Amino acid sequence: MAEVEAGGDEGRCVRLNAKRAQELLADVDTVLFDCDGVLWRGETAVSGAPETLTALRARGKRLGFITNNSSKTREAYAEKLRRLGFGGPTGPGAGSEVFGTAYCTALYLRQRLTGLPTPKAYVLGSVALATELEAVGVSCVGVGPEPLQGDGPSAWLDEPLEPDVRAVVVGFDPHFSYMKLTKAVRYxxxxxxxxxxxxxxxxxxxxxxxxxxxxxxxxxxVEMAAQRQADVIGKPSRFIFDCVSQEYGINPERTIMGKSH
Amino acid sequence: MAEVEAGGDEGRCVRLNAKRAQELLADVDTVLFDCDGVLWRGETAVSGAPETLTALRARGKRLGFITNNSSKTREAYAEKLRRLGFGGPTGPGAGSEVFGTAYCTALYLRQRLTGLPTPKAYVLGSVALATELEAVGVSCVGVGPEPLQGDGPSAWLDEPLEPDVRAVVVGFDPHFSYMKLTKAVRYxxxxxxxxxxxxxxxxxxxxxxxxxxxxxxxxxxVEMAAQRQADVIGKPSRFIFDCVSQEYGINPERTIMGKSH
Incomplete structure (x- = not known):
């Protein structure tokens, strides 16, 4: 998969001119994009990005959106893409262009927890992350605020744990707390x-x-407290690209990825 | 400073017998101790530890207690030592045997912020940490719960910052939150x-x-979000030992340190 960073040329970073862009695109079926910092920053589209995507769609290119952000479902991302002027499918399956880490984490857990009767995860993350996990049959506990209970460290450890938790998933969690850190380590x-x-x-x-x-x-x-390394889903880890490959049947020779610095 | 880990002997770890202990102690004025996991675990004294310390005190050895835990002031540690049977001074100056990271962080900031008219720190930590900092003239903001304000990441950044914050101090903070992490990085x-x-x-x-x-x-x-390395006060960093050295006028040849594994 060729990576284009404002135009890659034998390791140098060059800006694509119209001619080079035409040549590059002629050989390509699929164009993958980073989201945060590339297509938008917060709620503002990056200047020129919506027009570029509209032009690519008009030329029949297949688009894919890859984001490490775990705070939205595929559907919510599809809605944001449309809201910011990037177009894309609507209706059922609207999220099919989107490969976010909430969705891909769900695919990973489905793979790793296969065969368990009641796979369950302790989720430090958003409702969206839990929604994607639940959609593949992984039930979720822990989402939302979890304030300190009891009057000190010892008491925090007395809080009951849910049975059958097979994974701790750490995503974007605005409610991250010491209590959650403590529970994560116990699981x-x-x-x-x-x-x-x-x-x-x-x-x-x-x-x-x-x-x-x-x-x-x-x-x-969490890694430091548990003295373990996490399996990481998002870029630059391979797994998120494997998800795209599998669902799109990607030919790496005919795919480019626009990414941030 | 010799380090004794159940008796150190040219790199091997041996248990002290009575004779060896006598010989070792004959050459020593000062014995320094780790606290959590060595003298106590939570609110329970380690078996035999109070008797050992009482014997050392009876033989006229000077004791020092070194702890990385930042959740108590020197005075509160002195009180805990007495409560768990380790003896020690009472009244004003009761904390003089204790070198905790709350106290030593205060000494570090006094050194580093010297000359500033109104040194101020954003403290992710306990009231005790702030108390030690205030005692050396560093005013503190941020202690206690700091819930998310506003309806998303952008809004979190709109919260006003305190003026004149010259240091972010990260200690044991049961109220650690995304909002605090966000503010720390902004400072x-x-x-x-x-x-x-x-x-x-x-x-x-x-x-x-x-x-x-x-x-x-x-x-x-915080380090990862700020892309900076923290100055660390506690063991195995040198600074905490420098504090002991300076206040005790330590002769390293005549001092031993009992430490945890």
């Missing part, structure tokens, strides 16, 4: 419990050069 | 703002082999 001490991180991004870019801490910061905290 | 983008971690322990040992996540997990999260 991870149980034999065979997976630790999955949606992505390791250190920052999430927003409008005007602003950013907030990324999910990777939370994954690192 | 750290300001020129000259220090990042200080009380310690990098991945776990805090409690009773019965139980543990919770340690402060290091929170420091790592």
């Amino acid at each position: 991870l001490q149980q034999p065979g419990c997976l630790l999955v991180g949606t992505n390791m991004d250190n920052r999430l870019p927003l409008e005007n050069g602003r950013f907030i801490a990324g999910t990777g910061c939370l994954v690192r905290a | 750290l983008q300001q020129p000259g703002c220090l990042l200080v971690g009380t310690n990098m322990d991945n776990r805090l040992p409690l009773e019965n082999g139980r543990f919770i996540a340690g402060t290091g997990c929170l420091v790592r999260a």
Whole structure:
């Protein structure tokens, strides 16, 4: 899969002119895009990006949207793409162009927890992440605020754990708390419990050069406490690309990926 | 400073017998101790530890207690030592045997922020940490719960920052939250703002082999988001030992340190 970073040329970074762009596209069926920081920042489309995508659609290229952000379902991303002027399918299956880490984490868990009668995950993450997991049959606990219970560290450990939790999933969790960190580590001490991180991004870019801490910061905290490394779903890990490959039947020779710096 | 781990002998780890212990102690003025996991686990004294310390005190040895835990002031530690049967001074100056990271972080900030008219720190940590900082003239903001404000990442960045914050201090903070992580990173983008971690322990040992996540997990999260390395106060960093050295006028040849594995 060729990676184009404002035009890649034997390792140098060059800007595509119209002619080179035409040549490049002639050999390509599928164009994959990063989202945050590439198509948009926060709720603002990057200048020129909607027009570029509209032109690609008009030329019959298949588009795919790859995002490490786990805070939205495929459908919610499809809605955002349309809202910001990037077009795309509507109705049932509207999310089929979108490969977000919420969806791909669900595919990963379906693969890894296969055969278990009642696969269950402790989710440090959004409702959207849980929604995608539930859609593949993984039931979710832990979403939402989880305040400290009891009057100190010892009491925090007395909180009951849910039975049959087979994975701890760490995504973008605005309600991250010490209590959740404590519970995550307790689940991870149980034999065979997976630790999955949606992505390791250190920052999430927003409008005007602003950013907030990324999910990777939370994954690192859990990894350090549990003394284990997470299985990571998002870029640059391979798994998210495997998801696209599998669903799109990608020919790497005829695919390009527009990505951020 | 010789380190004794159930008796150190040219790199091998041996248990001290009575004769060897006598010989060792004859050459020593000062004995320093780790606290969590060595003298106590949670609220339970390690078996035999109070008697050992009482014997050392009876032989005129000077004791020092070194702890990476930042959740108590020197005075509160002195009180805990007495409560668990380890003896020690009472009244004003009762905390003089204790070198905790709350106190030593205060010494570090006093050193680094010297000359500033109104040194101020954003503290992810306990009231105790703030108390030690305030005692050396560093005013503190941020202690306590800090829930999410506004309806999304962009809004979180609109929260006003305190002026004149010269350091972000990350200690044991049961109220750690995304909002605090976000604010910490915003302060750290300001020129000259220090990042200080009380310690990098991945776990805090409690009773019965139980543990919770340690402060290091929170420091790592802030480090990763800010893309900066923290100045670390606690063991194995040198600074905490420098504090002891300076206040005790330590002769390393005549000092031993009992530490955990």
